[in-house]
Amino acid sequence: MNRRTPQHKPDDGRMGPTRIRDLSAIAAVVAVVVFLLVRVSYGSMPPLPLLAGIVLYILAALEVVIAFVVRSRVDDREIGAHRGQLHPITAARVLALAKASAILGALATGVWAGTLVYLLTRQGELAAAREDLPSAIVGLIGAILLAAAALWLEYCCRTPDDPSEDLTA
Numbered sequence: 001m002n003r004r005t006p007q008h009k010p011d012d013g014r015m016g017p018t019r020i021r022d023l024s025a026i027a028a029v030v031a032v033v034v035f036l037l038v039r040v041s042y043g044s045m046p047p048l049p050l051l052a053g054i055v056l057y058i059l060a061a062l063e064v065v066i067a068f069v070v071r072s073r074v075d076d077r078e079i080g081a082h083r084g085q086l087h088p089i090t091a092a093r094v095l096a097l098a099k100a101s102a103i104l105g106a107l108a109t110g111v112w113a114g115t116l117v118y119l120l121t122r123q124g125e126l127a128a129a130r131e132d133l134p135s136a137i138v139g140l141i142g143a144i145l146l147a148a149a150a151l152w153l154e155y156c157c158r159t160p161d162d163p164s165e166d167l168t169a
Contacts (some may be wrong), residue, residue, distance in 0.1 A: 030110025
């Protein structure tokens, strides 16, 4: 018997929880690519508006609100097709929103992190880099908040008897 037998079940076509390591890998690759792009083209870029990443905060807040509603319905076992219940199709759509938002959060984290690293390395030399620094920080925090809210929304979509693995796996 092979000692390196996989510890997971074979893929049976079911959707599993979004893994933080996958999101981290996306963010890291995007950060490197964006850093290189910004390094080459920063001189021709317009100044970054301070509230450039504000939409990420709005999306994160909406997902937190949706998560509270879904969690309440799941805890009270109010999932079904009857009036006043959370329809299963709606729950599936919310789960799809959470997964897509987690990926968007990872992509945005990579974009803002790559930009921020470049700005930090050039802030002593360029006044524009010092001026763009707060915008990059606001964007990076918003991106991280969106990814976290999306993961929490995905977690809230689980039923109490869901055998899925933990999110950190």
